[in-house]
Amino acid sequence: MYTAKGRLDANAMLKQYSPLVRRLAHQMIAKLPAxxxxxxxxxxxxxGLSDALTRFDAGQGVQFETFATQRIRGAMLDELRGSDWMSRGDRRHQRSIESAVHKLEQKLGRAPNESEIAKEMGLTLADYQELLGKVRGTQLVYLEDMSGDDGDDDYLDRHIAADETANPLSLLNDHRMREALVEAIKNLPEREQYVMSMYYEHDMNLKEIAAVLGVTESRVCQLHSQSIARLRSKLREW
Known part of the structure; x- marks a missing residue:
């Protein structure tokens, strides 16, 4: 789209490619804390789209959408790197919960309950549940690099910056991960299975889930965080 003077019509282009921005944002946020x-x-x-309009040079032989996608994703990544999107303390707490769950599963041969996890961590049940609330932003998978690296940039570059759809091996690995994840969800305690199903399959928010289960929203948050810890423990060796 060009103006009468042969220049890109910025307003028209912004309107045309705004759905691209929204699509990229939704793809990215699926791998980030809530x-x-x-x-x-x-x-x-x-x-980033506006910047792409300013810098685009058709003479370089690159399609505008390809160029814009890079600038848009780059702007989003820069924003994430520049903000405390998940504190180191939260990541440390999440790993501590996962380690306790993993250790107890090996010892007990079953899913440990909250009291057992709290005891393993040297916490009271109330303190443990409060901790679950603090790490409420964790996601199903790809929360951080499975190697345990604390680097935010490393995580972003590994799991967000790359165009996974262009890599057949990544798609295959994603399929295998999903199969392992489905199996792990089947082994969650019944109430936690309900929470994960309503949250991820039916797109219900915490308030709606709380109403269905007859508990508080903060309790749903705790159950969600605990489910994540259990799943990541199961998938640790995947």
Whole structure:
């Protein structure tokens, strides 16, 4: 789209490619903690799109959408790197919960209950549940590099920056991961299975899930975080 003077019509282009920004934002946020706001990613993505319009040179032989996608994703990644999207303390707490769950599963041969996990961590049940609330932003998988690396940039570059759809091996690995994940979910305690199903399969929010289960929203948050710890423990050796 060009103006009468032969220049890109910025307003028309922004409108045309704004769905691309939203699509990229939704793809990216699926791998990030829930405390990252989709609107924030879209906002910086639009800035990246605007920057792409300014810098695009058709003479380079690159399609605009390809060029814009790189600039949009780059703007989003820069925003994530520049913000405390998941504190080191939260990652440390998450790994501690996972380690306790893993150790107890090996010892007991079953899924440990909350009291057992709290005792293993040297916490009271109340303190353990409070900790679960603090790590509420964790995701099903790809929360961070499975190697345990603390580097935010390393995580982003490994799991977000790359165009996974262009790599057949990544797609195959993703399929295998999904199969392992489905099997792991089947082994969760019944109530936690309900939470994961409502949250991820039926796109229900915490408030809606709380109403169905007859518990508080904070309790659903705790169950969700604990489910994540159990799943990541199961998938640790995948």
């Amino acid at each position: 405390n990252v706001e989709i609107d924030d990613l879209i906002q910086v993505g639009m800035i």
